[in-house]
Amino acid sequence: xxxxxxNIFDCDTNIQRNDWIFQQLEALEIxxxxxVGELQISRTEKFYVVEKESEFEEVFRKIxxxxxxxxxxxxx
Numbered sequence: 001x002x003x004x005x006x007n008i009f010d011c012d013t014n015i016q017r018n019d020w021i022f023q024q025l026e027a028l029e030i031x032x033x034x035x036v037g038e039l040q041i042s043r044t045e046k047f048y049v050v051e052k053e054s055e056f057e058e059v060f061r062k063i064x065x066x067x068x069x070x071x072x073x074x075x076x
Contacts, residue, residue, distance in 0.1 A: 002020075004030065004048055019067075021067060021071065022063075022067050024036075025041065025048065025063050025067055025070075026063065028041065028043045030045055032041070038052050038054075039052055039070060040052070041066070041070065041071060047060060047061055048060045048061075048063065048066040050066060050069060050070060050073075052073070060070060
């Protein structure tokens with residue numbers, strides 16, 4: 001039997017919908033960029049791309065996973 005652990009992002013979409021970062025991600029237009037702290041978030045037709053200069057570049061298809069990643073990086 002496998003157990004799937006849920007996190008706060010899976011459990012409460014109200015947190016996401018009312019969060020400033022999530023709202024900005026939803027409003028982000030294609031070919032535009034959003035700066036959050038040291039993170040640069042860009043949107044293409046299919047993906048959200050999160051970058052931190054010279055450190056990493058992550059690509060996400062789903063806004064929820066992008067949001068979760070950004071929040072994890074902002075905590076560190």
